[in-house]
Amino acid sequence: MFDVRKDFKLDLDAANTLGISQAGLRNSTDRLSNVEIASVVNNLFRPINISSEIQQAFAENAAKIGEANPFLSAQSALANLQIAMSRVSLLDPEFPVFENPLLPITQDTPATPQTLNLPSIDANIVNNPGAAGSFSNLTTRQKLEILFGRG
Numbered sequence: 001m002f003d004v005r006k007d008f009k010l011d012l013d014a015a016n017t018l019g020i021s022q023a024g025l026r027n028s029t030d031r032l033s034n035v036e037i038a039s040v041v042n043n044l045f046r047p048i049n050i051s052s053e054i055q056q057a058f059a060e061n062a063a064k065i066g067e068a069n070p071f072l073s074a075q076s077a078l079a080n081l082q083i084a085m086s087r088v089s090l091l092d093p094e095f096p097v098f099e100n101p102l103l104p105i106t107q108d109t110p111a112t113p114q115t116l117n118l119p120s121i122d123a124n125i126v127n128n129p130g131a132a133g134s135f136s137n138l139t140t141r142q143k144l145e146i147l148f149g150r151g
Contacts, residue, residue: 005040005045043090045088045089046086047082058070074102077101080101081101
């Protein structure tokens, strides 16, 4: 979205440089709101706004499944992100990274295994420097069968 708006700003600047008329500009941007166009003209990134219809859909869907509305607990975090993102300039080289405040804190989540549950590798094959050439004509499946010792 950031790059799209930067490109749009460049297109607007080019159109103005080439002498587009106000009527031509209005005609070519008639699908966009004046607020959106003004933000791009002023080099400001404008994050999406969560409409009242979307908020209502969250409430209705939560009620249908008998759960609390998740939007209510996320609303302030989303508003803070929206404020921070609205301060981003389209003149910045790239969009900054924003931490996701809705992800669980690492300390509160159980540790997950950092290794895969794979069979052990045959060390004789791995440590044999001449072995690589002898495997070049084998398929990946054949290599895995040799390496992990299963068929």
